[in-house]
Amino acid sequence: MRHLVEHLFMQGVIQEVEPVTNRMRRIRIVGDQLRTVPWIPGQHVGINVTAPQRWLRHPRDARRTYSVRHLGQTRGSLDVCILDHGDGPGAAWSRAARPGRQVHLSHPEGRLTLRDAPYHLFVGDETAAVPFAAMLEALPPQVPVYGVLETDSPAGEVPLPNYHQLPWIHRGAAPTGSAQLLNALSALDPPQEPGTAYLAGEARGCQAIRDHLVRERGWSRRHIVVNDPSGAWVDNCWLAWWTNIRWTARCGGCRDVAAKRFERVEDLSRPAAAWPSGGRGSGRSDCRDMHR
Numbered sequence: 001m002r003h004l005v006e007h008l009f010m011q012g013v014i015q016e017v018e019p020v021t022n023r024m025r026r027i028r029i030v031g032d033q034l035r036t037v038p039w040i041p042g043q044h045v046g047i048n049v050t051a052p053q054r055w056l057r058h059p060r061d062a063r064r065t066y067s068v069r070h071l072g073q074t075r076g077s078l079d080v081c082i083l084d085h086g087d088g089p090g091a092a093w094s095r096a097a098r099p100g101r102q103v104h105l106s107h108p109e110g111r112l113t114l115r116d117a118p119y120h121l122f123v124g125d126e127t128a129a130v131p132f133a134a135m136l137e138a139l140p141p142q143v144p145v146y147g148v149l150e151t152d153s154p155a156g157e158v159p160l161p162n163y164h165q166l167p168w169i170h171r172g173a174a175p176t177g178s179a180q181l182l183n184a185l186s187a188l189d190p191p192q193e194p195g196t197a198y199l200a201g202e203a204r205g206c207q208a209i210r211d212h213l214v215r216e217r218g219w220s221r222r223h224i225v226v227n228d229p230s231g232a233w234v235d236n237c238w239l240a241w242w243t244n245i246r247w248t249a250r251c252g253g254c255r256d257v258a259a260k261r262f263e264r265v266e267d268l269s270r271p272a273a274a275w276p277s278g279g280r281g282s283g284r285s286d287c288r289d290m291h292r
């Protein structure tokens with residue numbers, strides 16, 4: 001099992017753990033493979049957050065997805081910033097993170113990356129601020145940037161690059177993806193012509209924001225990049241892919257994600273119309289909408 005894990009994932013060791021906000025930790029992982037691995041600001045990695053011995057019995061807990069805050073190729077270091085929320089395996093892993101602990105992680109991937117645009121609009125919660133900070137750092141200071149971010153209180157604000165600050169709103173005890181974020185976006189006054197919007201965070205919140213941009217502001221969907229929640233689902237349970245293929249097949253976007261990783265699975269190479277429609281997941285209409 002150990003050899004298989006080493007073959008499938010990059011290896012690293014935690015070098016530093018430090019607080020970024022009142023509820024978020026920056027975890028720096030170092031490793032030789034990180035000196036050469038390609039990364040585009042905005043992309044994420046999958047981190048194995050439970051021991052391999054638990055994977056077969058609890059496949060959904062095996063892995064969590066985290067945006068890369070910074071990749072330092074000369075040092076061979078990769079930073080992730082993890083919100084300490086609840087008792088899930090990801091939060092538990094971040095709480096237990098200590099220098100010297102071994103980590104297995106996947107190569108960076110994801111389509112939340114900067115596009116050519118007259119201006120850039122960033123909207124999301126504190127976990128979205130992690131990839132956004134990396135993307136903002138990659139944008140020259142003179143490029144126009146708009147947006148709004150949400151967290152629970154001023155102590156939860158994630159530091160952004162000095163020259164590209166975004167306003168924060170505070171939701172207090174309301175759940176993430178609250179209507180306040182949408183209201184704050186409605187009050188923004190970016191140029192009339194569309195730029196590129198980057199949305200990340202809680203799936204329903206992203207969907208509401210995307211609908212606002214399309215319906216109220218007349219943006220085309222191709223100008224809106226959403227951090228893919230179905231990808232998250234697939235990422236979060238990589239061993240469960242095998243047992244849930246019928247379920248992911250119900251959604252075109254999920255199918256694309258799954259197909260990318262399951263090229264050899266016969267079912268996935270069939271035309272879309274031939275995909276089975278049964279199985280779990282009757283509530284996945286949101287997911288289908290996200291990919292339209």
Ligand SMILES: Cc1cc2nc3c(=O)[nH]c(=O)nc-3n(C[C@H](O)[C@H](O)[C@H](O)COP(=O)(O)OP(=O)(O)OC[C@H]3O[C@@H](n4cnc5c(N)ncnc54)[C@H](O)[C@@H]3O)c2cc1C
Pocket residue numbers: 044064065066067068081082083084085086087088089090091092110127130131176227228229231232233
């Ligand atoms: C592309 C991508 C990038 C991501 N980047 C980051 C990142 O940079 N930093 C980061 O902290 N997380 C990030 N996440 C979220 C991360 O993958 C995990 O979902 C998160 O850490 C929760 O995992 P868990 O195992 O602790 O909780 P789970 O067991 O997965 O969830 C436990 C419960 O907590 C809820 N929950 C989880 N997170 C939140 C939240 N933020 N606010 C409110 N409720 C929540 C879940 O809905 C669930 O009900 C990212 C997700 C994706 C898809």
